[in-house]
Amino acid sequence: MSYDPLDHDFERGMQNRRRILGDDWVNRSVANATSFNAEFQNLISRFAWNEIWGRPGLDAKTRRVIVLATTIALGRWEEFELHVRAALLGDAETRLTPDEMKEVLMQSAIYAGVPAANTAFAHAQQILREVGQQIGYVLTPLAPAETVHPGIGKEAAGRSKPTLHYSLRAPRNGKAPRHTVVLSHALGCDLTMWDELAQLLAADCRVVTYDHRGHGSSDAPAGLYSMAELADDAARLLRELDSGPVVWIGLSMGGMVGQELALRHPSLVAGLALANTTSGYPAAARDAWQQRIATVRTNGIEAIADAVMGRYFHERFRAEYSATVRRFRRRLITTDAGGYIGCCHAVGMVDTSARLSQIAATTLVIAGELDQGTPLAMAQKLAEAIPQARLTVLKNASHLSAIEQPQAFARAVQEFLLTL
The missing domain is CATH 1.20.1290.10 (AhpD-like)
Structure with missing residues (x-):
């Protein structure tokens, strides 16, 4: 031994x-x-x-x-x-x-x-x-008042009217940004719907999120809005930020704004991701949007809230993630009613179908397999009509696909960014 x-x-x-x-x-x-x-x-x-x-x-x-x-x-x-x-x-x-x-x-x-x-x-x-x-690390002077929360970015208000509330996240790696990415939210939401994706992309990108007019902390001018006005709002903000060409990632209303921005201000758009959106609604759907406006005018946003949640999220998600649904419902019903109506009009009257062939930016179209608000056929129409477009369909995703399937949505976006 x-x-x-x-x-x-x-x-x-x-x-x-x-x-x-x-x-x-x-x-x-x-x-x-x-x-x-x-x-x-x-x-x-x-x-x-x-x-x-x-x-x-x-x-x-x-x-x-x-x-x-x-x-x-x-x-x-x-x-x-x-x-x-x-x-x-x-x-x-x-x-x-x-x-x-x-x-x-x-x-x-x-x-x-x-x-x-x-x-x-x-x-x-x-x-x-x-x-x-x-x-390779140098300590430099920095006033406490000049610091920002790295997960939220620098929040500020645009200088021109209507005033837009926005957040700007600098790349966390301290290097020049790989891209400047703009995340544009859906109707009845606000810039916080993008928090998870914004933090992910800010690893090496400059990320801008903002509240559309009539939403969140942005101004809500009286009257009905047009998609052209919403796109011009975005263009004003990007020029104030001296952003240069951006990668625009918009969902639902945000995707409609992205189409119009690429058409009206093509020099500002280097890439386009259009999620759960459309270039136009048939007559029956336009009538439904007018009915929604009439209901909100008469009874307030609360009257449509449950129906909207039913279109935003599919039944199983609503059952399993009820707290998330409640959060989006609370955001919806606290949106300025006049601003919501104004944007409803812009969404209901969206009409870029005949001009899609003029979009020069490389485009990713994202569809939700279960989306009833903007069904797959609408996404296919976008992908077929935009010259440099391809389509990705997310399984088990309804209208707010970025919320229901955040990992799959982020993966699709990151893969798209690698092509630009």
């Missing part, structure tokens, strides 16, 4: 310890071991670095985050500094960027307390000053 002189738990622990903390730190720690603390060093190598860090259930980067949060909560600043340095200077697989580090500290303010996070920021910032050159 042979006896292996190597303690495999210790050796595996030391291997993990070196991978996470770096050879320099571990070498200093081992060199400083004495008859008093060597057994403790052995213990943490076996139990912390092998028994815990050696488990495959979480990746090493996640374990880094847990350690940082825990040491902040406990106020163990020497250990915190050790792991900050290791996280910033570690190998590419387990390294945290300064922005990721900042997010750990921001969240710790809520769960561990503002004083603890304040101290953590002070320690981490000092380390960033020391190692910034090594990792």
Whole structure:
């Protein structure tokens, strides 16, 4: 019977310890071991670095985050500094960027307390000053009042009338934007319907979302609107933002505005994604839009809310995601009634069918398999009439397909962006 002189738990622990903390730190720690603390060093190598860090259930980067949060909560600043340095200077697989580090500290303010996070920021910032050159990160002055929530972007109001409320998300990677993307919402919604997709695209794109006139925080001028006016609103905003040509992603009314924008202001549109939309309604449907206007005038938006939700979402979605449906219903009934009526008129009277062949932008048409508001045949007509268009049909999606099938919708958009 042979006896292996190597303690495999210790050796595996030391291997993990070196991978996470770096050879320099571990070498200093081992060199400083004495008859008093060597057994403790052995213990943490076996139990912390092998028994815990050696488990495959979480990746090493996640374990880094847990350690940082825990040491902040406990106020163990020497250990915190050790792991900050290791996280910033570690190998590419387990390294945290300064922005990721900042997010750990921001969240710790809520769960561990503002004083603890304040101290953590002070320690981490000092380390960033020391190692910034090594990792290509430069601390620059920035006034707190000039910061924006990275998940929402900079919210502001356009300078011209009617005033449009918008949000602008800069690319999170800090580089020049791959595209400027505009997300244009459906009737009775607002810019928040795009929050999930906007955050995803803002990884490397400049993303603009806005409230159409008569919706959200934008002005609601009196009277009936036309699709040309809604498109001109968008053009004014894009010129104010000096956006250059944009990739326009519009759903329902937003897709109608996108068609008109591409026709009236072609230099502003580099690409077009038209989801759950149409270029025109038959006479019976136009009459239905006029009836909707009459109902809202007489009885308010509440009178049509349930019927609208029935068209926006299919039955199974309404049953399984009732909270989402309630959120969109609440947004609908709190929309300015005059603004809603004005946009209903623009939607009901949309008419770009005869001009679709003039759209020069590369176009993606997205249809919902279950969409009753703008059925598949309407999407097929768009895809056939626009010269550079292709059609994607999303399964188990009704009218608000971006909400019912967010992953499939986002995948279709991202694949489209790669073609531009």
